[in-house]
Amino acid sequence: MRKVMYLEFERCIGCRACQAACRECGGHDAKERNYVEYVDFFENRQTYPMLCMQCKDPACARVCPANAIQITEEGVVLSAMEEKCIGCRNCTFGCPFGIPKFDFEENKMYKCDMCYDRTQHEIAPMCASVCPSDAIRFIDHDEMMDLRRRRTQMNLIEGKKPSENNKWDYVPEFFGVYSD
Amino acid sequence: MSQLEKSFYSKSSMYSFIVVVILFMSMWIGTGQFSHMDWMLFGYMVSSFIFFIGMTVRLTSWIMRPATHEVIKRSIQKMKSKNSQKRNGKAIFKTLIDNIILQKYIFKRGVYRGIQHWLIAWGCIGSLAITFGLTLGWMHFKLVDASTYQMVVFNIPTIQMAADGWLAQMFFEGLNITASMLLIGLAMAIIRRIRDKDLKVTQRAEFDLFPLYLLLAVTLTGLFLTVSYKLLGGWMHPQLALIHQITVVVFLVYFPFGKLVHLPMRPMAVSVPMNYQETPGVDTRDCSGCGELYSNDEQIEDVKAILGAQAFDLKNDEGDWLADYCPACRRKLRVMSQLNLPKGAGKAAPVQTNNGIHMPGFGRKRSEDFYQPAHSGKEEL
Secondary structure (H helix, E strand, C coil): CCEEEEECHHHCCCCCHHHHHHHHCCCCCCCCCCEEEECCCCCCCCEEEECCCCCCCCHHHHHCCCCCEEECCCCCEEEECCCCCCCCCHHHHHCCCCCCEEECCCCEEECCCCCHHHHCCCCCCHHHHHCCCCCEEEEEHHHHHHHHHHHHHHHHHHCCCCECCEHHHHCCCCCCCCCC | CHHHHHCCCCHHHHHHHHHHHHHHHHHHHHCCCCCCCCHHHHHHHHHHHHHHHHHHHHHHHHHCCHHHHHHHHHHHHHHHCCCCHHHHHHHHHHHHHHHHHCCHHHHHCCHHHHHHHHHHHHHHHHHHHHHHHHHCCCEEEEEEECCEEEEEECCEEEEEEECCCHHHHHHHCHHHHHHHHHHHHHHHHHHHHHHCHHHHHHCCHHHHHHHHHHHHHHHHHHHHHHHHHHCCCCCCHHHHHHHHHHHHHHHHHHHHHCHHHHHHHHHHHHHHHHHHCCCCCCCCEECCCCCCEEECHHHHHHHHHHHHHCCCCCECCCCCEHHHCCHHHHHHHHHHHHCCCCCCCCCCEECCCCCCCCCCCEECCCCHHHHCCCCCCHHHC
16 A cells, blocks of 8 residues: 655645644654745735655755765655754755755754654654645545546536537646646 | 876776875885884774775765765865955864864754764764874884883874873873763763664664664773773783774774764865855845845855756746745745646636536636637637
8 A cells, every 4th residue: 555645735724733743743853844835925815735745856865965865765755864964955955846944053954754753654644644624635546546537527627618619628727737 | 187097997996096005105104114013903904994995985986976076166166266265264163163073063952962972973083093093003102211102103203201191191091081982972872772762763773773883892892901901910801802803893894884974074064154155144145036035146056056967957937947946935836836827827816617616726817708608709700
């Protein structure tokens, strides 16, 4: 059974329970590693949660001059190893998603490790286990594929109304959202 | 240089050869054409050579990584430039005192960890300095008269001291002092590894625990040698000496390839204030999205170069790079593109559906002609 993280940004209600839970995770030293931010504060109060993508070929590890960012067998990208990290912050500038955080006091980088102590035993990470609106979910790979398919089908409904003699108007406008 | 490089199998073999030649020459000078060799330490000497070769291979392959190479290149450029001499000196001095000698940042992670690390680090550095000094014959002690010793460094006679004076005692007990420091630090580290459950999540036996127990073995067997000849009248001394030698040989051969290699890599921390911070802790580059200060031109240039060298294409459709944005703007860019609202798509509008049931999600505002009757445009054809 393969479990994956599944995010639906628009489901976020901005309660920040995920951040509170993240602070509680073992080894996180009471500092949250995820983000909850406003899409456009002047327009509405919509927020989105943001976690690390756990890239297969992480840019943060590639730009690290000390070779401090390691990847576990399961594919989780860990925080910089404390004995190697020289505190240059290259990872925060290399990451295309702006995920790594930096602790200037202790001179080390820290980032979302998907609660490795939990997820390696297929227990949901702290943020996913507390999210009340299912914006962050830790689900089976098959379930995730199902949800994605359903999203695409819904996009079909959202698409332009079909007109006579023109079936191509069926092509949905929202196809890009979670498609392959 | 490239001509020289071609005559070797690889870069690391070239540097290893140079290191071995330098070590051999230093031994030749230090021992006065090999007349003061300490043959008791022969095993240590051979393993010291293996240590230096291993270290050269390890550090060469490390510096050849694109990221490390780029940062080192920038450091060398800064070292050469006349404008930043003052800044370089300040950076090196501050890093040496704060990060390497006092290790302040580890004390900030916890006083217990700070004391533990400081004791292990300086115990190791002290022991290694004494070991290499003696085994490679860089220094030895000479009896000038019946009660005076003289230290000879690289075959140059230096300070003289009374054979039973405190200075002489300090030198003779040097390894015992560093070993005691190590013993305390290692005990603290092992207790921390046993008690702290958070550490167990990512700790690996071969990476985190093996060097700890190996160091403990070296320390204990070394200290027991002293106990043997001081308190037990030399009981089992030859056997104990052999066991100690075996542990040290394993330690020296392991050193360049395990956790402990962070010791020679750590000084690269100097590149942070030297390369990237005109005033430490102050950012000077502004984000091309929100305009907030988030980094420094030189660092972003380096990051782009490193990513480019490894075929990462993090260029936006607009032609700017993701590295030009601050982390917060990058997070937003990603969310907006996932929500099908790339830059310039206008304000987010609620998703509209045919059946009027509200769907979760953001959509683009539809153009007015969408609301025209479906076949109105077609009839004119």
